[in-house]
Amino acid sequence: MPIKAALTQQSFDTRWTSLRRPFEQAAPQAWRSWLTDAGSLTQRLVKLSKGNFRVEVIRQGWLRPTRSEAKALGMTERQFALVREVQLIGNDQPWVFARSIIPAQTLTGSQRQLRMLGNRSLGTLLFTDPTMRRGPLQISRLKTRDHHEVWARRSIFYLSDKPLLVSEVFLPELLKVK
Template identity: 45%
Template sequence: MPIHYRQREPLWRPAAQKGWQLPRDLAPWILDQGSLTARLQAHCQGQFDVQLLNQGWGQARPSELLVLKCPSRQKMLVREVILKGRGENWVFARSLVPYTSLTGRLKALKYLDNKPLGALLFQDPSMRRDPLEAAAICAEHQYLHPDLKLPVAVDLWGRRSVFYIDKNPLLVSEVFLPDFLASL
């Protein structure tokens, strides 16, 4: 699938869609329904960290609003982190939580800082998840955080899905970075 470098947003499609050519080494990671955090921790034998890039009130992109089924002016808690394995940048993660979802147990999301979101989500017995979507993303893409400073010619892959805790939605997207691909 060609990557459109001038797109503001990735073209997300169902990850399990027939005919979808995911990279062979990365496909098991993109399609995995379990906790990416737990799988990364096992892959790096516990040498795992979360680096907080940004957390605060912000705007969702049009495709994010659509998948969350939120109005365009919905206030969102936006959290962007790098998941690090063995001290290397492995995954860029972007999470969006509608203001209306920050109730009950989800209030804790405001205070995660450098703690992994996956640990909180997969421990909750009420958690359910929509099907995964995947996208090819170029390093110049505006979807990625500018602090990543990736080589321009790099093509990346990401996945995303909506989670529900007590029926409250939040969107989690994860983009696999070059250092992670080198670790496979």
């Protein structure tokens, strides 16, 4: 089942564990470097794919975040945010599913450009912005519709002190890369 059909919005309304505490969920060794790397995931995937990398937008629009996402961003459950879901594809295989939650108040000033990323990587923009700072990483195991589990991480990024939440789900194909 393709990941865009396997993961639902409810998949992201789960318990996330801070990496500052010991791993309560004991992430498998194979995924630990992916879950804990605070650098640019885009840069790492471009290098791994030897440049055969692209971003495919699955959907983008004004939606209500999950309770967990709204809480992380200090939003009420009734507020809408720009929700962007993409697949990060390396060597023609989906390696990562990413879900970004961008509150309306973040999309002001120079951050208006976040509305029009298209097939460009959000990570490239984030890691080249001199005002960017990143909050602590959190990890979770997400359940898919077909009852599989996938590992994910999320963190809040701040651009000019305005927050957005980025969740990245690591897909099994990523571990098959040599």
